[in-house]
Amino acid sequence: MPKIPIIMDCDPGHDDAIALLWALSEPEKLDLKAVTIVAGNQTLANTTRNALRVLTFAGRTDIPVAMGADRPLMRPSIFEQGATEMVHGQSGLDGPAMPEPGFEPVPMRALDLLIKTIEESEEKITLVPTGPLTNVAALFLVRPDLKAKIERISLMGGGSYTGNWTPAAEYNIYVDPEAASIVFQSGVPIVMAGLDVTHQAYITREENEELRQKGGRCAVFTAELIDFFSRYHYEVEKLPGCTIHDACAVAYLCHPEIFTGVDCHVDIELEGSLTAGTTVCDPGNYEGKNHNATVLYGVDRERFAELFIEAMSRLDQ
Ligand code: RIB
Ligand code: CA
Numbered sequence: 001m002p003k004i005p006i007i008m009d010c011d012p013g014h015d016d017a018i019a020l021l022w023a024l025s026e027p028e029k030l031d032l033k034a035v036t037i038v039a040g041n042q043t044l045a046n047t048t049r050n051a052l053r054v055l056t057f058a059g060r061t062d063i064p065v066a067m068g069a070d071r072p073l074m075r076p077s078i079f080e081q082g083a084t085e086m087v088h089g090q091s092g093l094d095g096p097a098m099p100e101p102g103f104e105p106v107p108m109r110a111l112d113l114l115i116k117t118i119e120e121s122e123e124k125i126t127l128v129p130t131g132p133l134t135n136v137a138a139l140f141l142v143r144p145d146l147k148a149k150i151e152r153i154s155l156m157g158g159g160s161y162t163g164n165w166t167p168a169a170e171y172n173i174y175v176d177p178e179a180a181s182i183v184f185q186s187g188v189p190i191v192m193a194g195l196d197v198t199h200q201a202y203i204t205r206e207e208n209e210e211l212r213q214k215g216g217r218c219a220v221f222t223a224e225l226i227d228f229f230s231r232y233h234y235e236v237e238k239l240p241g242c243t244i245h246d247a248c249a250v251a252y253l254c255h256p257e258i259f260t261g262v263d264c265h266v267d268i269e270l271e272g273s274l275t276a277g278t279t280v281c282d283p284g285n286y287e288g289k290n291h292n293a294t295v296l297y298g299v300d301r302e303r304f305a306e307l308f309i310e311a312m313s314r315l316d317q
Contacts, residue, residue, distance in 0.1 A: 004126050004151075004253055007117055009068070009110070010246070011040030011131030012050035013088055014229035018222060018312075019130050019156075019246035020054050022254075025311040028235065029254045033125065034117045035065045036276045039077060040131035040175055041084050042092030044070035047131070050093040052101030057087040057221065058315065061250030064117075066243035068110025069134035079175070087232045095228030096221050096311070110135045115143055124151035126253065129183075130246035132156070132172050133304045137179035140186045152189040156249045158266070158279030159195030160295060164237070170195050173268060181268040184279075190293035192266065193248035194279060197259065197296035201248050201294035202233070202241030207305045214309070216316025247308065255307055260298035265289035 008023060010016040023032050035055070037048045049069050055063055071077045088094065106113060114135065118125050127150060129136050140147060157172035157180065165171040173180045173267030184190065202227055203211075212223035237243075252259050262283050269278040281295050 001027065003029060003031045005033050005121055006122050006126045006128050006253070007034045007036060007114060008032065009036045009038060009127065009129040009131065009135050010051060011038050011042070011047045012054060012093055013041035013047065013131070013240065013246070014093060014225045015244045015246040016041070016130050017050065017054045017093060017225060018244050019250045020051070021058060021218065021222065021315060022247050022250045022308070022311045023128070024060055024313045026254045030211060030250070032063055033121065034113050035063055036068050037065065038068045038110070038131045039070045039079055040137050040172065041088045042079055046092040048105060049101060050091065050288050052103060052105070053093065053098045054095055055088070056099045058215055058218070059133070064106045064113060066110040066113035068279050069138065072132060073137060073178045075176065075178070086236070089228065096113055097225035111138050111244055114139045115146065117144050118238070119150050124149050126151045127153045128249050128253070129153065129157070130249055132175040133179040133183045134176045135183040140182055142153050147156060147188050150188050152191060153183065154191045154193070154249045154253050156193045156198065156246045158192055160279070160281040162195055164195055166274070166277065168275045172279030177268050177270050180271060184266050184268055184292055187292070191252055192279070192293045192295045193252060194295060197299050198243050198245040198248050199239065199298050200301050201304050201309065202239060202243045202301070203305055204241045207309065208242065211309050211312060214313045214316070215301065216313060218315035219312050222312045244253035244308070248296065248299070251304060251307065253256045258300040258303045259296050261294040262295040263291040264293055264295045265291055266293045266295065
């Protein structure tokens with residue numbers, strides 16, 4: 001299988017950090033060309049610092065990082081009010097000891113790095129957004145011609161049957177519904193890893209201990225990320241394990257066989273006072289709407305956990 005050239009657009013965040021590390025652990029499958037940053041789990045300054053720290057930790061200061069949107073396209077930001085500190089902590093990546101950034105972002109904006117990387121690539125690029133879709137929407141608004149050079153978008157966001165920031169909306173979509181609407185209407189093929197599948201993609205306490213026992217610095221680091229991140233999942237969301245949401249967007253590209261999905265037409269609710277940010281997923285061909293996304297509904301959880309532990313341990317080899 002030829003390597004897939006990808007750009008990750010993220011808001012680290014514990015699960016973004018794990019998704020980044022997973023992408024780096026599969027060099028025979030993924031070629032991480034660039035990382036662009038968006039405000040989401042934390043302010044842009046914090047999500048940028050966290051991405052630089054993770055890449056420094058992984059010894060990958062060669063990967064270009066660029067700062068993008070510090071707020072949604074149209075709505076007030078919710079992360080300025082410290083909305084997600086209960087999930088990711090004040091830094092956005094609380095928990096394990098981490099190095100300070102060993103390098104600086106490149107002297108261009110995320111939009112410019114996205115354009116540059118896509119234009120310079122001989123192959124079509126796969127975008128892997130794991131935060132609000134503000135940067136990706138901006139790319140499609142400013143350079144719609146580049147859609148032809150994008151293979152597909154494998155994103156974490158949305159959900160058919162539930163939300164996690166409101167009862168109806170998942171956080172990434174809720175933060176910037178207008179951006180999500182632009183992306184889902186773009187015509188670029190989308191694989192949507194929403195809460196339907198990410199709530200199944202959890203790591204149990206026992207599996208996290210198995211990871212920690214691997215003993216390598218990345219394995220231990222990731223286990224400590226999960227130690228912190230899982231508190232919210234156990235105590236607030238009452239889930240059976242720590243859902244590493246964003247890792248699904250990367251794992252799908254490397255191991256699609258462990259996932260199941262349904263082709264749907266996905267629209268984003270923009271108007272509802274109670275439902276803004278809902279991804280309305282329609283598997284039928286009603287009203288002649290095209291299928292713009294493959295919505296993931298299932299994953300072999302045990303296999304996902306095995307592959308996750310293997311990936312994190314591989315980084316220590
Ligand atoms: O709803 C989960 C998503 O919101 C993940 O991307 C997590 O990092 C947060 O951004
Ligand atoms: Ca994220």
